[in-house]
Amino acid sequence: MALLEIRNVTKRFGSLEAVKEVSIAIEAGEFFTLLGPSGCGKTTILRMIAGFDAPDEGELFLDGRPLSGIPPEKRPVHTVFQSYALFPHLTVAGNIAFPLEMAGKSRDEIRRRVNETLALVHLEDKGGAYPDELSGGQKQRVALARGLVNRPRLLLLDEPLGALDAKLRERMQVELIALQREVGVTFVFVTHAQQEALALSHRIAVMKEGRVEQLDVPEVLYSSPRNRFVANFIGTINLIDVEVREASRQGLRLAAAGLGEIAAPPQAGATAGARGTLALRPEHIRLSPPSEKPELKNHFAGTIREYLYLGDVTVYKVALDNEVLLEALATNGAPGRARFHEIGDRVNVAWRHDAGAYLAS
């Protein structure tokens, strides 16, 4: 049985349907992420799990028991708020002790657990400090500690890394993964940052306008997006309009106007004659000088239009002869060589027959 089951939940605010018939099952021990642009309903789902909002239709179950009618304070669910929401009048230790006090734990137990949790988030020496004396990263850790100290069944995290700068954010991501592994509490994480979602999660639900567009493990989400929205939202991707020539278990034969035939991996539901899109990741595209004979099955002639040198990689914009513009990523692995092609160079654009994903919509 799933730890948390969201069954057919709909939530309206006036005439706006914030969440539409969403069903998600989250397993114990999971790091589960709700990913989507702002206004997609992910925070509303979080608030319904926490008990601040009630679904208009459908039901949420925790350990198989319905959650409706149970107020936030009676749910074994704690939240790490986007703003951290630390109590400014309490010390770090006072903040962390708060849920234990509310649960009626003894003084000795509170002291012991607060110290343990302070150690867990590496803030042993900050117990007596007040929140406004802490840095952003430290506040973040206190909020995590406060959410975890009373061992909730679920910890909800609402864009908790959003306020941190890039470097600190990366470090907190690593800490977050380690922390979740260490305490074993189920995390439900909300973010609009796709990279963060890929890095942290066991499973991700990609949301758009109140619906779940795709729910999968990060690798599948990245390599086999189900539709254009998911493909576009996660990472960078090239989209080429195609028609299916032939579909079989071995693969697809696609036709793109002005290009000719493209071989693509098999896709359930793709039938000959259907029109759709081929989604192709920039890092799957190889560029080579026209003098080298390409070894890959899909290869086309193109011209370099632009490039962006990013240090470790260079991003090329290359126009195929049918004027389709593709983005290709080249790793700058060879020392001393940062660029392989100049603007205006003719190149071979190639990718493997099993790269890319055919999207019906």
Add this chain to the structure above:
Amino acid sequence: MRRIPWLWAAALAAYAFLYLPLAVVVLFSFNDSALNASWVGFTTAWYGKLLSDPAMLQAAGNSLFIAAVSSTAATVLGTMAGISMQRWRPRFLPFLVLTPVAMPEILLGVSLLLFFRQVLDLTLGLFSILIAHITFSIGFVAIIVRARLAGMDESIFEAARDLGASPWRGFVRVTLPLILPAIAAGFLMSFTLSIDDFVITFFVAGVGVTTLPLQIYSMIKVAVTPEVNAVSSLLMALTLTLIALAARFAPETLKGSR
């Protein structure tokens, strides 16, 4: 910033106009003469006389009692109004609570008098004064408490619930400590308003009960004696102290307001 000499002169003149009369009152309360005409010598005799005047003591006692009771009640009610205005954003409550703040005092006094006499058939006295003072103080407390709450992150209060606090425990452990400075400032403001109020009290006091401002008024109908200067100075000192305390508790809410 550029200094404009005539602007400074104008400002100085305005402040002199405001504060010189107050300074004269204080000065002459120490004047060793029964007439407010010329400086004779220093004395504290008028303060002594004040303390042995039973009518004056009675009025002061009334004023302090009314201020204490009305500001306590107004603080409780105003805090509740301020919190609900911030939390639930009701459309009409702000008008109901804040109208007495903006209403001319004379209007409030007349309407309260009519209401007490014609509608409730109440005997005017301590009770009617208390009700009146509570009425005009609630709005001030509500404004101050609300301003304090508006400056805070609302998810703090949700966090309290989320972490296991019932609404009441969340209020006691989180909301109350955070708005306490505003509550204190609101209490001091209402205390000041109550102890200084003349117009509204004049209408609703009836014949039996006299407050300090009413007492001073009845004294100057005869003559402005040094005794009046002394009691005015004391009232001024008390008011300034209370305002200064209130400003310390809630600097953000009193800046620029009254």
